[in-house]
Amino acid sequence: MTAMAFADVFTSALRGAPCKVVGLHADDAPLPVHGWSRPASDVDRQVLRHCVGATIDIGCGPGRMSCHLASTGHVVLGIDLVAEAVTQARARGVSALRRSVFELLPGEGRWDTALLADGNIGIGGNPVALLRRVRQLIALDGRVVCDLADPGTGLRTRVAHLECVGERSRTFPWSLVAPEALADVAGRAGLVVEQVHHVEGRWFGVLTR
Numbered sequence: 001m002t003a004m005a006f007a008d009v010f011t012s013a014l015r016g017a018p019c020k021v022v023g024l025h026a027d028d029a030p031l032p033v034h035g036w037s038r039p040a041s042d043v044d045r046q047v048l049r050h051c052v053g054a055t056i057d058i059g060c061g062p063g064r065m066s067c068h069l070a071s072t073g074h075v076v077l078g079i080d081l082v083a084e085a086v087t088q089a090r091a092r093g094v095s096a097l098r099r100s101v102f103e104l105l106p107g108e109g110r111w112d113t114a115l116l117a118d119g120n121i122g123i124g125g126n127p128v129a130l131l132r133r134v135r136q137l138i139a140l141d142g143r144v145v146c147d148l149a150d151p152g153t154g155l156r157t158r159v160a161h162l163e164c165v166g167e168r169s170r171t172f173p174w175s176l177v178a179p180e181a182l183a184d185v186a187g188r189a190g191l192v193v194e195q196v197h198h199v200e201g202r203w204f205g206v207l208t209r
Contacts, residue, residue, distance in 0.1 A: 002168075009162045009169040011084040014062060017167075023160035024174055031162065036061045036118065037088070040068035044117075046199045048072075050145045050206050053112025056137060058101050059120040063089025069115075070094060077106065102133055111138050116146040125157045125173025131189030135209065144191065144207040146177075151203070153178035155185060179203055 013019035019031040035041075040048065048068055053075070057066040060078030062085055069076045070093065078089045078096035089096040099105060101123065114134045121127050134144055149156075156176045162169040177185055183193050186207050195206040 003161070003170040004167055006162065006169045006172055007082045007084075009164050009167045010082050012164045012167055013162065014082070014084045014088060017164045019162055019164040021160055022163055023171070024158050024176070028163075033062075036064060038064060040064050043200050043202050044068065046197075047117065047145065047147070047202070047204050048115075050143075050195070050197075050204075051113040051115055052143065054107070054110070055113040055115055056105070056107070056111045057115045057117070058134070059116070059118070059123055060089050060094070060096055061085045061118070063092045063094040063096060065115060065117050066094040066096065067092040079105065101130070101137075105137060108137055109139065112142050114138050114142070114144045116144065119147055119149070119174075119176070121146045121148070121177050122175040125159075125175050127155070127175050127177050127185050128188045131186060131191055131207070135190050138209070140209060142209070143194070146205050146207065148182060148196070148203040148205055149176040149178045151179050153181075155181040179205065182207075 013031050013033045020028045022028050055076045057078040060066050060080050066076045066078040078094050079099045080086050086096045086098045153176050159171045160174050161171045179196050182205050191207040194208050
């Protein structure tokens with residue numbers, strides 16, 4: 001099977017093809033696209049309560065988190081590298097751009113909150129570099145809200161790939177950051193851990209400058 005671009009395989013997943021992540025965990029795991037495509041859950045909403053003011057949703061996918069924030073009166077911008085994700089987010093009424101977090105973005109240094117949901121603190125396999133970049137996006141009194149891996153995971157970086165029906169993506173680096181590793185990662189990025197929460201099996205943190 002010839003390896004394809006990540007965006008092409010992820011597009012198939014967003015359009016409903018069964019897909020799994022290989023190499024990130026000990027066992028292959030289904031890519032939970034169905035969860036990302038539905039409305040925000042009660043637990044999602046508890047995470048999103050920690051987003052204040054204008055929020056940039058990094059790796060927004062099909063836009064469920066951004067959509068809920070917008071419905072509650074937040075100014076919100078979703079960004080994602082995958083065109084299909086941006087298309088689906090916009091179909092929900094979300095303002096979204098096809099953009100990397102490492103590219104020039106609207107509102108640099110003025111966002112009240114940067115959201116890294118669904119493990120997106122792992123983007124690029126270097127959470128310190130990612131958080132340093134995110135720190136440039138938020139205001140002096142801004143915050144980062146990020147989902148975390150389960151306790152005991154520590155900080156792990158893996159090389160993974162996606163497999164859909166008849167398709168396989170090229171490999172990509174991804175990191176897992178657990179609560180016990182968060183302070184060190186955040187500190188090296190110039191941020192501090194203000195809060196860590198556990199809600200119905202989900203861990204997330206709030207970081208500030």
